[in-house]
Amino acid sequence: MTFGIVAGPPTKGLGLLTLRTNVWSGTIALLDELYVEPTRRSAGLGSDLLELALEEAGRRGATEFEVEVDEPDTDAQRFYARHSLSVIDPESGDHAFIARRQITNP
Numbered sequence: 001m002t003f004g005i006v007a008g009p010p011t012k013g014l015g016l017l018t019l020r021t022n023v024w025s026g027t028i029a030l031l032d033e034l035y036v037e038p039t040r041r042s043a044g045l046g047s048d049l050l051e052l053a054l055e056e057a058g059r060r061g062a063t064e065f066e067v068e069v070d071e072p073d074t075d076a077q078r079f080y081a082r083h084s085l086s087v088i089d090p091e092s093g094d095h096a097f098i099a100r101r102q103i104t105n106p
């Protein structure tokens with residue numbers, strides 16, 4: 001399932017999320033997109049959208065929340081860490097990685 005959240009009107013920012021089932025964790029929410037219009041940044045709107053995304057994902061049954069962050073994007077890592085989204089597992093201290101490849105359909 002895919003759903004979106006919007007700041008506005010007029011639209012100043014948005015988030016897009018997908019929910020998927022997982023054999024170990026029940027339902028996991030993935031934040032596919034979070035965007036705030038450049039002239040509106042650094043005023044807390046991105047944080048408000050992220051908190052709304054977390055709340056709405058929970059309301060829809062998700063028990064985990066994920067977002068992909070590139071290693072050099074330390075601004076985004078700091079931003080997400082402020083909302084307790086970390087690339088380090090708090091229990092084991094392990095660093096999370098995602099391995100991926102393209103699939104070519106016949």
Ligand SMILES: CC(C)(COP(=O)(O)OP(=O)(O)OC[C@H]1O[C@@H](n2cnc3c(N)ncnc32)[C@H](O)[C@@H]1OP(=O)(O)O)[C@@H](O)C(=O)NCCC(=O)NCCS
Nearest residue numbers: 034035036040041042043044045046047069075076078079
């Ligand atoms: C990330 C984003 C949604 C934050 O929105 P915002 O309204 O500025 O968020 P807030 O005001 O709540 O927080 C500002 C923080 O976001 C940080 N940030 C994270 N990613 C950023 C980015 N790609 N560009 C600019 N700032 C970013 C800022 O550095 C700032 O943190 P700081 O005060 O510690 O320097 C916004 O910067 C954006 O739309 N960026 C482009 C799209 C993007 O990179 N999305 C996330 C991909 S993982």
